[in-house]
Amino acid sequence: MGRSRRTIPEELLLLALDPTTGTTAQPQSLDLGLAGAQLVELALAGRIAPDGDRIAVVMARPTGDPTLDSALELLRRRGSPVRAVHWIGGPRLGLRQTYLTHLERCGMVHAVAGQMCGVLPTTRYQATETAISREIRARLDNAIRTGVPPDPRTAALAALAHAVGLGKHLYPGNEGRSLRSRLRDLIRHDPMGGLVAHAVMDVQNGVAAQPRRQQAAAAGVVRQPAAARATADPAGAPVQSRHGHGRMARVGAR
Incomplete structure (x- = not known):
């Protein structure tokens, strides 16, 4: 695969970046969407199939x-x-940061150093090639507003954007309600994109974990709910800690 064409994970991430704040919309579900977008890209490249x-x-x-x-x-x-639901629901530690770093190397975003709570060094990402982001958005707008069936890449991107909840980010308010509905409807134009998008939504709804919970119950294993085991992930931009462990933090502001 040549690098002359942006991949769907890259385009999904660019769609989610707020051009003003450098934060990402729907950061938790976006991680799932990036894993799903990889599957769509591999399918379009002829490497996998449903x-x-x-x-x-x-x-x-x-x-x-x-x-x-x-x-x-x-x-x-x-x-x-x-x-697909088990693959997307698996651990994807650092996937979003990997794509942000790649976009930075390509000159499509630039890192802005900052601090969280005046203590923790963080990095926000601002889009630099705004024309690229506008072109991606224009493809979605054209598919939504004209009713002309989109190409498979655009259809898959639309399906993933809907699945991770970017509709309210792209088409906010009551005036955007009909556009969000049309964005959702584009899911039917690409079978692989539709399969992956539904898997992303199933993971968010806990469908992927259900069989595992049933197996654990059958084995007499009692586990705490995920919310009790994990620290909540505040909405905001993916940020890279510059401390020794290299863990990612996330900025709470949108």
Whole structure:
């Protein structure tokens, strides 16, 4: 896969970046969307294909994109088709930061150093190639407003944007209600995009965890709810701590 074309994960992230604040809309669900967008991109590259509600590797040859190839290799190692909802719901530590770093290297965003609560060093990301972001948005607007069936890439991007909740970010308020509805309707124009988008929404609704909870109950294992085990992820921009452990923090402001 050449680098002349932006990938769907990159475009989804650019859509989510607020041009004024450098924060990302829907940061928690966006991480799921990026994992799903990788599946769509691999499908468009002919490396994977849907098998019912599962994803099967049909060609293991690398695409040339390191991040996509890492996902492809993980899928190949599974040895058998994996349910899309389980793949998307799996751990994706640092995926958003990986794509932000890549966009920075490509000159499409630039890092802005700051502090959270006046103590923790953080980094926000501002779009620099605003024409690219406008072009991506224009493709969605055209598909929504004209009713002309979009190309598969745009249809998949629209499906993922809806699945992660970017509709209210892109088309806010009561005046954007009909546009958000049309954005949702674009999900039907790409089968793979639709499969992945529904998987993203299922993960958010806890569908992916249900079989595991049932198995744990059958084994007599009692686990705390996820909310009790994990610290809440405040909405805001993905930020990179400059402390030794390199963990990501997130800025609470939108």
